Amino acid sequence: MSVLLIAEHNNKDVKPFTLNAITAASQIDQDLHVMLIGSKADDVAKSLSEVPLVKKVLHIDHEIYENYIAENYTAAILKHADKYSHIICSANTFGKNLMPRVAALLDISQVSDIIKVISPDTFLRPIYAGNAFATVKSNDEKKCITIRPTSFEAAETTGGSADIEKIDAADQSENTKFINREEIKSDRPELGTARIVISGGRGLQSGENFKLITDVADKLNAAIGASRAAVDAGYITNEHQVGQTGKVVVPDLYIAVGISGAIQHLAGMKESKVIVAINKDGEAPIFSVADYGLEADLFEALPQFLEELNKLNTIQK
Amino acid sequence: MKILVAVKRVIDYNVQIRVKEDGSGVVTDNVKMSTNPPDDNAIEEAVKIKESGKATEIIAVTVGEEKAQETVRKALAVGADRGIHIKVDGTIEPLAVSKILKKIVEKENPDLVFMGKQAIDDDCNQTGQMLAAHLNWPQATFASKIEVNDKSLQVTREVDEGLETIEVNTPAIVTCDLRLNEPRYASLPNIMKAKKKPIEQINASDLGVDTNPRIEHIKIEEPPKRKAGIKVASVEELVQKLKNEAKVI
Numbered sequence: 001m002s003v004l005l006i007a008e009h010n011n012k013d014v015k016p017f018t019l020n021a022i023t024a025a026s027q028i029d030q031d032l033h034v035m036l037i038g039s040k041a042d043d044v045a046k047s048l049s050e051v052p053l054v055k056k057v058l059h060i061d062h063e064i065y066e067n068y069i070a071e072n073y074t075a076a077i078l079k080h081a082d083k084y085s086h087i088i089c090s091a092n093t094f095g096k097n098l099m100p101r102v103a104a105l106l107d108i109s110q111v112s113d114i115i116k117v118i119s120p121d122t123f124l125r126p127i128y129a130g131n132a133f134a135t136v137k138s139n140d141e142k143k144c145i146t147i148r149p150t151s152f153e154a155a156e157t158t159g160g161s162a163d164i165e166k167i168d169a170a171d172q173s174e175n176t177k178f179i180n181r182e183e184i185k186s187d188r189p190e191l192g193t194a195r196i197v198i199s200g201g202r203g204l205q206s207g208e209n210f211k212l213i214t215d216v217a218d219k220l221n222a223a224i225g226a227s228r229a230a231v232d233a234g235y236i237t238n239e240h241q242v243g244q245t246g247k248v249v250v251p252d253l254y255i256a257v258g259i260s261g262a263i264q265h266l267a268g269m270k271e272s273k274v275i276v277a278i279n280k281d282g283e284a285p286i287f288s289v290a291d292y293g294l295e296a297d298l299f300e301a302l303p304q305f306l307e308e309l310n311k312l313n314t315i316q317k
Numbered sequence: 318m319k320i321l322v323a324v325k326r327v328i329d330y331n332v333q334i335r336v337k338e339d340g341s342g343v344v345t346d347n348v349k350m351s352t353n354p355p356d357d358n359a360i361e362e363a364v365k366i367k368e369s370g371k372a373t374e375i376i377a378v379t380v381g382e383e384k385a386q387e388t389v390r391k392a393l394a395v396g397a398d399r400g401i402h403i404k405v406d407g408t409i410e411p412l413a414v415s416k417i418l419k420k421i422v423e424k425e426n427p428d429l430v431f432m433g434k435q436a437i438d439d440d441c442n443q444t445g446q447m448l449a450a451h452l453n454w455p456q457a458t459f460a461s462k463i464e465v466n467d468k469s470l471q472v473t474r475e476v477d478e479g480l481e482t483i484e485v486n487t488p489a490i491v492t493c494d495l496r497l498n499e500p501r502y503a504s505l506p507n508i509m510k511a512k513k514k515p516i517e518q519i520n521a522s523d524l525g526v527d528t529n530p531r532i533e534h535i536k537i538e539e540p541p542k543r544k545a546g547i548k549v550a551s552v553e554e555l556v557q558k559l560k561n562e563a564k565v566i
Contacts, residue, residue: 071455093475094476104446111532129440132334132538178483238475245434245435264330274563294549305555
């Protein structure tokens with residue numbers, strides 16, 4: 001049987017995490033079909049069909065899918081799920097919201113947030129905020145899986161030519177209505193996929209002081225992250241939060257500034273390739289995961305850091 | 318309006334988790350246990366709604382071993398009116414919990430069911446959505462703001478892109494984010510009063526729900542340790558190391 005991946009998109013573009021999930025799904029079974037549920041999303045169907053790992057695109061096009069509502073998506077998926085051994089999507093807020101609803105109606109015990117495919121029924125997943133790894137085997141006949149996107153490479157996006165098959169929509173839920181989405185537009189790289197992330201914590205002391213972080217981010221073409229404490233204090237908006245209940249990031253370079261390093265924050269960043277911690281408290285737990293620790297007052301260190309970066313002839317982008 | 322709030326007993330969020338040497342799980346003996354943090358937000362929100370006059374009764378429910386009752390007792394101490402404890406031994410998966418909760422919902426007929434968006438032990442993030450599916454109710458997950466109207470809720474959800482607002486008709490399920498509110502502490506008199514509030518005990522086996530795990534835990538292990546890093550003496554040294562040693566900038 002084939003595997004079915006549910007694509008996340010905005011009717012114009014495929015969301016990047018779907019490409020990571022495609023890589024993971026193809027490790028389960030190479031006969032990978034991608035379901036695109038949207039409204040006037042022909043461009044998305046076309047780009048998905050060009051992903052070499054994708055064997056077929058199932059396109060459901062209806063105006064009721066203009067906005068993503070889990071209830072409506074679930075009905076559409078269930079209508080076409082019986083032919084598949086696995087139903088898969090990314091473990092971000094999109095997939096976390098959607099997949100359990102699908103799994104429950106199929107009477108499947110979902111395997112959430114896998115970081116490795118060991119075999120088609122056995123997976124590795126972090127538990128306790130990444131403080132333990134569990135090898136789990138699903139004994140359900142059919143499986144519902146969500147993928148931690150940062151644990152898999154993004155799939156190639158060109159060179160493929162999968163068929164696009166139009167399939168039927170399902171009924172619309174009367175009980176859920178989309179009102180609006182406040183999306184913060186930014187020219188910076190996305191937090192989840194950026195090569196460099198610089199994050200600020202409570203040590204920044206105010207929203208205005210985050211400018212010290214943004215100045216360095218501009219120089220390094222980095223995404224901006226934050227600890228929960230900084231978001232709760234209102235220094236920065238929620239979509240920047242890194243941690244167990246926020247986003248998980250695995251950049252080449254993670255710079256933690258004024259972040260003490262609670263277990264819940266470490267859960268979101270400790271797989272980063274290189275970690276830098278800048279904190280004036282030499283005992284802060286963040287230093288235990290840092291490759292390079294600088295014990296210093298961030299209000300002096302960050303401007304100096306920017307100055308030193310300005311002296312470099314080249315900076316990798 | 319009646320609100321059912323589901324709470325779970327987990328290892329306290331401040332405890333450094335230790336993995337058992339035989340790979341069978343994590344150490345729970347003599348480890349501090351608490352209510353799953355976002356479940357505290359779920360209780361708090363229900364209490365606030367009741368205080369605003371829009372709800373008449375709050376029922377706290379938990380599924381778990383004998384000691385899981387403590388989480389219900391704590392919910393009673395901050396404002397829930399009565400409790401239900403569904404007793405089950407051993408591991409229970411979100412799918413089975415959601416089926417048990419469905420039975421309780423059918424018995425109690427609440428207008429709203431609240432719970433935390435995710436338990437910090439298994440990090441599954443499933444139960445609320447699964448319960449909504451079983452009941453064919455709308456779901457509002459990862460809520461950071463809830464506005465209660467006559468026959469609907471307006472819920473602001475924390476999503477990857479920022480904030481999303483949806484409207485769901487009641488009855489509905491809401492899973493709560495940590496930013497929804499600031500949970501209160503129970504006062505001593507309220508803790509004493511809570512001891513007199515009723516907790517109904519039900520055996521999961523009497524509900525006719527299959528609670529056998531479908532997922533086998535083959536091995537629990539420690540994650541790979543990071544290599545110990547170094548402290549640098551100055552910003553200049555840091556930049557040089559990043560440029561020439563780590564080669565990341």
